[in-house]
Amino acid sequence: MEERRGTWGSKLKFILAAAGSAIGLGNVWRFPTYTGLHGGAAFVLVYIIAVCIVGIPLLIAELTIGRHTQRNPVGAFKAISPGSKWFIVGYLGIITGVFILSYYSVIAGWVVGYVFVTASGSFKGGDEELIRRIFEVVTSNPYIPILLLFIVIAITTYIISRGVQKGIEGWTKVLMPLLFILLIGLAIRSLTLHGAFKGIQFYLSPDLSKIDSMVIIGAIGQALFSLSLGMGTMLTYGSYLSKKEDIFSSSLWVAVADAGVAFTAGLVIFPALFTIHGLSPEEGPSLIFKVLPVIFSKIPGGLIFGTAFFILLTIAAITSTISLLEVPTAYFVDEKKWKRWKSAILLGFISFLLGIPSALSMGGVKFLSSIPIIKIDFLSLMDIIWGNLSLIIGSLLIAIFVGWKWGVKNAVDEIESTGKKFALKNLWKVLIKFITPLAIIIILLNTVYNYFVK
Numbered sequence: 001m002e003e004r005r006g007t008w009g010s011k012l013k014f015i016l017a018a019a020g021s022a023i024g025l026g027n028v029w030r031f032p033t034y035t036g037l038h039g040g041a042a043f044v045l046v047y048i049i050a051v052c053i054v055g056i057p058l059l060i061a062e063l064t065i066g067r068h069t070q071r072n073p074v075g076a077f078k079a080i081s082p083g084s085k086w087f088i089v090g091y092l093g094i095i096t097g098v099f100i101l102s103y104y105s106v107i108a109g110w111v112v113g114y115v116f117v118t119a120s121g122s123f124k125g126g127d128e129e130l131i132r133r134i135f136e137v138v139t140s141n142p143y144i145p146i147l148l149l150f151i152v153i154a155i156t157t158y159i160i161s162r163g164v165q166k167g168i169e170g171w172t173k174v175l176m177p178l179l180f181i182l183l184i185g186l187a188i189r190s191l192t193l194h195g196a197f198k199g200i201q202f203y204l205s206p207d208l209s210k211i212d213s214m215v216i217i218g219a220i221g222q223a224l225f226s227l228s229l230g231m232g233t234m235l236t237y238g239s240y241l242s243k244k245e246d247i248f249s250s251s252l253w254v255a256v257a258d259a260g261v262a263f264t265a266g267l268v269i270f271p272a273l274f275t276i277h278g279l280s281p282e283e284g285p286s287l288i289f290k291v292l293p294v295i296f297s298k299i300p301g302g303l304i305f306g307t308a309f310f311i312l313l314t315i316a317a318i319t320s321t322i323s324l325l326e327v328p329t330a331y332f333v334d335e336k337k338w339k340r341w342k343s344a345i346l347l348g349f350i351s352f353l354l355g356i357p358s359a360l361s362m363g364g365v366k367f368l369s370s371i372p373i374i375k376i377d378f379l380s381l382m383d384i385i386w387g388n389l390s391l392i393i394g395s396l397l398i399a400i401f402v403g404w405k406w407g408v409k410n411a412v413d414e415i416e417s418t419g420k421k422f423a424l425k426n427l428w429k430v431l432i433k434f435i436t437p438l439a440i441i442i443i444l445l446n447t448v449y450n451y452f453v454k
């Protein structure tokens, strides 16, 4: 068993792999999209609070369950709490992983498409109308998005079939820092554009009256999504963590890196956004694909930087898609004793099929592009159900499990089994037992009330 699962090469390698899972489209695409939709700086503020009181405590909790049990999510709950129904949380995570992978890979596919469009010089001149039309060509015809989706899932499946450590460790070390440096460079350009001030205000000066339950739900969902929490990804990654490594400091590194990349992505998008005619923050999933090309057209060497940027973003996305596919794969390998490649191919294929409606929801099929009554596209609907609600419910259950079922004492014993003291253990105990679950329950009840009772 031990041999078949393998472990991370070192603490640094683990941090890189976990950061690779965390940093992805969630930071560069989803964070600006949600910030734009939910009122800008007010959302950013709630997001930061959510990272601290929900995100980091849960990251520690998932890694600890994983390292303690050395299992996939279903096996882990069964190992700690045999005979109970807690393993259902593991199944919820596995299903969520497949669904998130399905639409996430659609966006990753657009990014791949943009590598070619940018490299071909199509954005030269920065004609805003042309940039909008290019987005349509890449996303709204019935074939290209499906082909791009296929490419992303095929690469992901290939890497996962070879084993997660072999697949991930090498990639993140050089490329993630490079992506970050590029983002900082782009942020500087965006911040110095004529008319950028309005964007800076929108992004950084919060209007507290905008905070409502949708903003809070969105921000908690974003904190979880961005840190790959609530569906057992970090639990699974923790299961490959050797008993020597320090969970607390690793968690902080991952969380700070993740939030740093998201925040910088916002500094790229919003100042530039307000200088573009006819584009509003509420643009939705297409936002960054309409703003970034304008910035690339305004910097020297934009073609090279733009192409490099989309290549790096593709890689960041793939280090996340592999973590999404790893969760269900680990389940079939551990529990059903399937071969790794067989599990990966089957699950990759299912995700591909599930992704097709999302791929067709930017105009490819009218019904999917604006679903009657709710009036949103299918991809956004999938993101709300799986990327927000399911992760929130999964996280709530994981917090209750660690806080009340397994017990914080057992968890702290596991964390401290390295011999190193867990510095903020009392704070963490209070958070995971009371504050994290309460915050989630209150906001869930509030939403249900607003939607169904009022």
Ligand code: PFF
Residues within 6 Å of the ligand: 021, 022, 023, 024, 025, 026, 027, 100, 225, 226, 227, 228, 229, 231, 232, 233, 234, 320, 321, 323, 324
């Ligand atoms: N955290 C990834 C991102 O921000 O792009 C997405 C993700 C990966 C979400 C793995 C959930 C997950 F389990």
